[in-house]
Amino acid sequence: MAKYLGQLLSSLKSLSSVPAIRAHVALWTGSFSSWTHTFRSIKTLPLPIFPKSWDFSQPNSSWGPEIMQMYEHYNSQCEVETEEGEKKAGPWRRLPSYNRSLKFATGGVYLSKIIQSKARLFTRNIKEPGAAFEYVLFVNEAEQRCVGIFQAGHLLEGPPGHVHGGAIATMIDTVTGTHATFLSGPVMTAYLNINYRSPIPLGSTVLIESLMDKKEGRKTFLLCNVTSTDGSKLHTETTALFVSVSVSNLIQKG
Numbered sequence: 001m002a003k004y005l006g007q008l009l010s011s012l013k014s015l016s017s018v019p020a021i022r023a024h025v026a027l028w029t030g031s032f033s034s035w036t037h038t039f040r041s042i043k044t045l046p047l048p049i050f051p052k053s054w055d056f057s058q059p060n061s062s063w064g065p066e067i068m069q070m071y072e073h074y075n076s077q078c079e080v081e082t083e084e085g086e087k088k089a090g091p092w093r094r095l096p097s098y099n100r101s102l103k104f105a106t107g108g109v110y111l112s113k114i115i116q117s118k119a120r121l122f123t124r125n126i127k128e129p130g131a132a133f134e135y136v137l138f139v140n141e142a143e144q145r146c147v148g149i150f151q152a153g154h155l156l157e158g159p160p161g162h163v164h165g166g167a168i169a170t171m172i173d174t175v176t177g178t179h180a181t182f183l184s185g186p187v188m189t190a191y192l193n194i195n196y197r198s199p200i201p202l203g204s205t206v207l208i209e210s211l212m213d214k215k216e217g218r219k220t221f222l223l224c225n226v227t228s229t230d231g232s233k234l235h236t237e238t239t240a241l242f243v244s245v246s247v248s249n250l251i252q253k254g
């Protein structure tokens, strides 16, 4: 086990040098700033060979006009133009998403020996586009904010014609969990206190906004609202606590 964990960490470190996947790897290994600080002196290691993995956070044919409009709103702020006409990174960053995040992040080599080989990320394992969780996450590091744009498919029905409360909680956990990982490195959800204020119609698109509240030692407290995309309707209000854990702790708990 110790050997595999060593290999895993080496692999994650090597991947952190690749801009396209650095955001994804950082979710499981620590914040960008701590990475930069800790591994500044590590030489770039050769890239492992990646299995083909589909990035589910990109638009597909099931995305309606509302999710597309929100996607374009945030995506257009991921790269901005300077007055001199040069392109540079903007305030927002789109996060890629895979159905087996850890396998992809490590090149699919080591984790399959530690974690069940058939495991898949819950929100990304339904093949039919548009049937369940269609979403994309953007993070704004300067403002310590994360947003999820979520189109709820017909397999997520709870009350007739509306989204199941557990599916809503899943998306809140996904957005706040990803955000907390950005802020604090590997974490586990300790609690999500969700107030359901108004039901979400099946097939609609909502905005899930996570804000940093405070950090106390290993504890990261977040606030999260789910609203209609124009902000006029409040669907849920959440306070969340995430507790920092070590990567080996995560794997043992997995």
Ligand SMILES: CCCCCCCCCC(=O)SCCNC(=O)CCNC(=O)[C@H](O)C(C)(C)COP(=O)(O)OP(=O)(O)OC[C@H]1O[C@@H](n2cnc3c(N)ncnc32)[C@H](O)[C@@H]1OP(=O)(O)O
Residues within 6 Å of the ligand: 027, 101, 173, 174, 175, 177, 178, 187, 188, 189, 190, 191, 217, 218, 219, 241, 243, 244, 245, 253
């Ligand atoms: C790339 C894809 C990304 C997808 C993102 C998806 C994110 C999904 C995240 C999850 O869903 S994780 C799965 C659901 N969560 C769990 O299964 C967690 C189960 N619980 C645990 O494993 C442990 O209870 C936990 C890691 C949360 C804490 O155990 P520890 O032994 O590490 O910590 P400890 O109990 O010593 O508590 C540390 C601090 O947190 C506080 N604390 C812990 N649990 C609490 C709680 N529930 N309520 C309030 N405070 C709590 C505790 O009081 C203490 O505060 P102080 O430091 O001030 O003394």
